[in-house]
Amino acid sequence: MKFTNLTRAEEIGANCYLLEAGGVRVLLDAGMHPRAAGALASPDFSLLEGRGFAAMVLTHAHQDHVGCLPLAMREAPGAPVFMTEATAGLSDVMLHNSVNVMTRQREELAARDLPLFTHREVEKMSSDWEIIGLGERLDLGGHGVTAEFFDAGHILGSVGVLFEAEGKRVFYTGDVNFEDQTLMRGAKFPEKNIEVLIMETTRGDSPTPEGMTRRSEEDRLLTTLQAALEAGSPVLLPVFALGKTQELLALLYGAKKGGSLRGGFGLFVGGLSAKVTGVTDGLRGRAPRQHGDLKLAECLPMEVVGGRDIANLEVRPRTIYAISSGMMTENTLSNILAPRILENPRAHCMFVGYSDPRSPAGRLRAGRQGGEVLLDRREQPVRRRCKLDEFTLSAHSTREGLLAYVQRVQPKKLVLVHGDPPAVAWFAREVPKVSPQTEVVIPVPGVAVEL
Numbered sequence: 261m262k263f264t265n266l267t268r269a270e271e272i273g274a275n276c277y278l279l280e281a282g283g284v285r286v287l288l289d290a291g292m293h294p295r296a297a298g299a300l301a302s303p304d305f306s307l308l309e310g311r312g313f314a315a316m317v318l319t320h321a322h323q324d325h326v327g328c329l330p331l332a333m334r335e336a337p338g339a340p341v342f343m344t345e346a347t348a349g350l351s352d353v354m355l356h357n358s359v360n361v362m363t364r365q366r367e368e369l370a371a372r373d374l375p376l377f378t379h380r381e382v383e384k385m386s387s388d389w390e391i392i393g394l395g396e397r398l399d400l401g402g403h404g405v406t407a408e409f410f411d412a413g414h415i416l417g418s419v420g421v422l423f424e425a426e427g428k429r430v431f432y433t434g435d436v437n438f439e440d441q442t443l444m445r446g447a448k449f450p451e452k453n454i455e456v457l458i459m460e461t462t463r464g465d466s467p468t469p470e471g472m473t474r475r476s477e478e479d480r481l482l483t484t485l486q487a488a489l490e491a492g493s494p495v496l497l498p499v500f501a502l503g504k505t506q507e508l509l510a511l512l513y514g515a516k517k518g519g520s521l522r523g524g525f526g527l528f529v530g531g532l533s534a535k536v537t538g539v540t541d542g543l544r545g546r547a548p549r550q551h552g553d554l555k556l557a558e559c560l561p562m563e564v565v566g567g568r569d570i571a572n573l574e575v576r577p578r579t580i581y582a583i584s585s586g587m588m589t590e591n592t593l594s595n596i597l598a599p600r601i602l603e604n605p606r607a608h609c610m611f612v613g614y615s616d617p618r619s620p621a622g623r624l625r626a627g628r629q630g631g632e633v634l635l636d637r638r639e640q641p642v643r644r645r646c647k648l649d650e651f652t653l654s655a656h657s658t659r660e661g662l663l664a665y666v667q668r669v670q671p672k673k674l675v676l677v678h679g680d681p682p683a684v685a686w687f688a689r690e691v692p693k694v695s696p697q698t699e700v701v702i703p704v705p706g707v708a709v710e711l
């Protein structure tokens with residue numbers, strides 16, 4: 261049994277792995293790098309050596325897992341792609357949006373290889389998608405290789421995948437959260453008889469402060485938000501369109517109903533976020549989550565702002581702008597609105613999740629009030645006069661939660677993926693203390709590892 265990391269570097273970046281077991285080649289995820297553009301944003305499919313794969317498994321619909329699916333399918337036309345119903349509905353929206361973004365980038369970056377794929381390709385490909393429910397066992401390629409999905413608690417539809425082949429049980433976590441979020445319930449993963457664990461390590465470099473919990477962070481955010489709105493501040497909350505926006509809507513709704521958020525306020529969400537929220541509402545009762553009956557698109561009065569209107573949108577007091585992207589990537593709504601918020605001493609900027617330190621949001625968070633920050637390479641830096649606060653409402657497990665899972669599983673081999681080098685290094689150091697028999701493997705991109 262062999263495992264190859266098809267990404268281009270050892271970092272959080274994108275996800276794409278090849279599992280070869282029982283004579284069957286299975287591709288796990290096919291993400292697009294969030295910071296790279298053009299062909300270098302894709303996994304290195306040349307490592308497939310033109311031999312394709314028999315089947316593919318998609319763990320969830322975030323861009324860094326699904327973004328290059330159409331390119332992967334060029335390597336294996338007609339191969340089945342297994343995913344949950346929610347992942348299928350959400351991937352469709354995300355991939356079509358990605359074509360639109362890449363088409364715009366073609367002009368802006370003068371990049372002739374963009375878009376990397378077309379709307380037509382996405383439409384045609386979705387007929388190869390096979391919907392699989394949690395706990396259903398599926399056959400991959402007919403050589404006794406099977407797979408089963410387990411709820412990963414990360415975003416709607418997300419799963420970890422248990423493979424059985426050659427008498428071994430191999431579990432791939434995908435992105436996971438073991439704790440309840442506002443909307444998602446914590447992961448329900450298998451723990452018995454797992455020989456090989458392939459695990460994400462996103463938060464390996466982020467220690468959890470003593471006493472900090474999801475609940476305490478939610479309370480701190482709501483208290484800060486209430487004070488900002490009472491002071492009449494406009495509030496920028498950069499959030500991912502998929503996952504974080506819906507979590508935030510559920511949190512604001514609950515706080516309004518429960519009385520911890522008082523008085524009226526304006527609320528803006530982005531066009532893609534509104535679309536994703538609509539799909540989420542359509543899946544009510546069909547994928548595991550809390551607040552199962554709540555229609556998020558209708559739970560609060562909100563306005564939708566698109567790419568065409570954001571440049572001229574008048575910033576209003578007592579208004580929350582919960583717009584993407586979470587990392588304030590150039591050309592996104594949050595990046596375009598940011599100067600009008602940052603330069604306003606009455607405004608407030610609040611971060612609720614992870615930002616890559618090399619992203620505009622990462623640079624902003626590393627700076628100080630009164631200092632300058634470069635948001636867009638084509639523009640002058642912006643001086644930040646607004647207040648800024650950070651909250652940890654991550655959709656990923658804490659590193660302590662992941663380590664505790666390794667301790668319960670006691671795998672023979674642990675393959676560490678989807679983390680920057682310091683994050684991976686923390687697990688490599690800590691795992692032997694809780695699971696001394698486990699061999700820790702850090703797969704070098706492009707080099708096959710024997711499992």
Ligand SMILES: [Zn+2]
Nearest residue numbers: 320322414435
């Ligand atoms: Zn994810």
